[in-house]
Amino acid sequence: MINRPLGPFSVSAIGLGCMNLSHAYAVPPAPAAAAELLLRALDLGITHFDTATLYGFGANEELVGRVLSPHRSKFTLASKCGIHGVAANGQIKRVIDGRPETLKSSCEESLKRLRTDVIDLYYLHRWDKKVPIEESVGALAALVDAGKIRTIGLCEVSAGTLRRAAAVHRIAAVQSEYSLCTRNPEIAVLDACRGIGASFVAFCPLGRGFLAGALRDVSGLAAKDIRRAMPRFEPANHALNLRVQREYEDIAREAGCRPSQLALAWVLARGPHVLAIPGTTSIAHLQENACAPAAAPPETLMQRLDDLFGPAALAGDRYNTATQAEIDTECFEPASPAP
Numbered sequence: 268m269i270n271r272p273l274g275p276f277s278v279s280a281i282g283l284g285c286m287n288l289s290h291a292y293a294v295p296p297a298p299a300a301a302a303e304l305l306l307r308a309l310d311l312g313i314t315h316f317d318t319a320t321l322y323g324f325g326a327n328e329e330l331v332g333r334v335l336s337p338h339r340s341k342f343t344l345a346s347k348c349g350i351h352g353v354a355a356n357g358q359i360k361r362v363i364d365g366r367p368e369t370l371k372s373s374c375e376e377s378l379k380r381l382r383t384d385v386i387d388l389y390y391l392h393r394w395d396k397k398v399p400i401e402e403s404v405g406a407l408a409a410l411v412d413a414g415k416i417r418t419i420g421l422c423e424v425s426a427g428t429l430r431r432a433a434a435v436h437r438i439a440a441v442q443s444e445y446s447l448c449t450r451n452p453e454i455a456v457l458d459a460c461r462g463i464g465a466s467f468v469a470f471c472p473l474g475r476g477f478l479a480g481a482l483r484d485v486s487g488l489a490a491k492d493i494r495r496a497m498p499r500f501e502p503a504n505h506a507l508n509l510r511v512q513r514e515y516e517d518i519a520r521e522a523g524c525r526p527s528q529l530a531l532a533w534v535l536a537r538g539p540h541v542l543a544i545p546g547t548t549s550i551a552h553l554q555e556n557a558c559a560p561a562a563a564p565p566e567t568l569m570q571r572l573d574d575l576f577g578p579a580a581l582a583g584d585r586y587n588t589a590t591q592a593e594i595d596t597e598c599f600e601p602a603s604p605a606p
Contacts, residue, residue, distance in 0.1 A: 268312035269561045271542050273466045274388060274418045274439025276343045280535055281556060282315030283308045284470055284546035285331055289323030293489045296548045302334045307550050309338060311557040317442075317468070317544045318381075319347035319392055320373055324359050328380035336382035344383065345440075345468075347392035347422065348373040349403070363593060365395030367406030374415050388439055390420035394595050400424075400432050408436040420468075423594040426459035433463045440466040442544075443596055447515070447533055447576040448474035448499070449585050454597040461540055469534050472543040475500070478530040479552070480516055483509070496587055504583035511580055518571060527552070528559040533572055536563035 271280040288301040295301065308316070316335065318327045328346060335342065348370050352359035370391070377386065389410065391403055407419045418439035421432055432438055441460050445452045445467070452467065460467040475494055476482040485494070485505045494500040499508070519526040527545070534543045545556045563569070578599040584591070591598075 268557060270314075271466070271539065273315060273343060273345075273468070273542060274420075276387060276418075278315035278343045278542070279313050280542050280561075281313065281531060281559060282317060282468075282542060282544040283313050283553070284544035285316060285318045285327055286322045287546040287548050288330060289327035290321070291493045293492060293548070295323070298330070301330055301548075304548065304550055304553060305331065305334045308553060308557075309335070309341060311554065313557060314342045315345065315542065315544065316342055317345045317470075319350070319390075320377055321347065321350040321352075321361065321392060324352035325376070325380055328377055332380050332382035339383055343387045344381065345388040345390065345420070346377050346381065346386050347390040347420075348377065349390075349392040349395060363393045363395050365391060365393075365398040365403040367402055367409075370403060370406045371410065374410050378415065385414060386416045388418050388420050389416040390422050390440070390442055392422050393593055394421070394424055394428060396595075400428050401435050404432045404435040404438075411436070423596050424456070425595045425597050426455035428595050429456065429459050429463070429465070433465075438463065438465050440468050442468040442470055444471045444585065445469035445534060445537075445541075446472045446474045446478060447530055447572060448477055448581055450576070450578050451596050451598060453537075454599070456596065457538065457541070461538065465540070467538070467541045469541060469543045471545075472534045473527050473530050473545050477508070477512060478515065478526055480512070480519075480526040496590070497583070497585060498587060499581060499583035499585055501583060504581075507582040511575060514575055515572075518568070518575070522564065522568060524560060525555055527555055529564065529572075531556060531559035532562075532564050533569065535559075535561075536569060 268279045270277045289295050318331045349365050353362045410416045420440040422442045473479045485500050519529045547553050
């Protein structure tokens with residue numbers, strides 16, 4: 268496992284996105300199985316664990332804290348604020364809230380759940396567009412001064428917003444979706460991170476399972492699986508995209524590695540400031556990801572992948588209209604819907 272900078276920290280270039288263990292996709296694993304996976308990740312040399320208040324509305328932070336706090340000195344801990352749950356009509360509603368007072372109280376709650384005195388990297392999970400980014404980052408800077416967090420990160424922001432934030436306080440990292448399937452960070456954010464000395468952390472580097480080769484039939488997705496609301500995974504669009512998936516798997520076989528491993532190698536080859544945090548509930552997949560090639564694929568292979576996965580290669584956008592309105596990232600022209 269190679270290491271790369273994550274702000275001031277040196278961490279495994281492939282970390283672990285912990286969301287899958289509590290949130291968003293299929294039914295989460297049993298607590299004992301989730302704990303086993305987290306500990307196995309440590310054994311494999313993974314030293315970057317990423318969670319958030321949103322994931323399970325605190326449940327994921329509690330899991331990470333319960334299992335990993337005895338090993339706190341062995342890894343870098345990242346969490347997120349700015350999205351939380353509010354009880355409404357017997358359900359928990361997801362709310363984006365970047366007000367300084369909310370971010371400060373969220374941090375205190377996260378510290379308790381994570382069973383730690385300080386969070387190494389604390390992201391603003393979404394920019395609350397009702398609050399100037401300078402105010403939200405200023406609140407996080409106060410948490411740095413108070414010793415509650417060590418560094419500040421931003422999620423799903425544009426290059427312009429990143430530069431505004433960096434004028435208030437150093438930004439250690441930007442986290443956005445990035446994979447062969449989702450190339451938006453190449454528009455401006457990858458270069459903006461390089462320009463200010465920030466790391467770039469790619470979440471969903473396996474295209475939400477598409478690049479792992481297992482997702483053939485989306486009709487079997489769990490009822491609450493977030494991919495059901497994503498245009499790219501609508502049945503008609505997904506059926507069109509299977510052609511690209513099959514061509515990709517042929518390339519991976521030629522390269523002598525698993526499709527997931529090639530996808531991770533491609534992400535890491537985009538620059539020395541780029542890291543990846545694939546998530547999984549499977550120890551077998553965890554081990555497969557951890558063994559992704561450390562060396563960049565040959566230039567000819569990289570070109571074949573770039574040609575196959577151009578910005579308009581896949582049918583369907585990554586987010587629906589409502590979710591897209593919540594983020595601040597630059598976008599390519601919308602993909603054409605399936606006929």
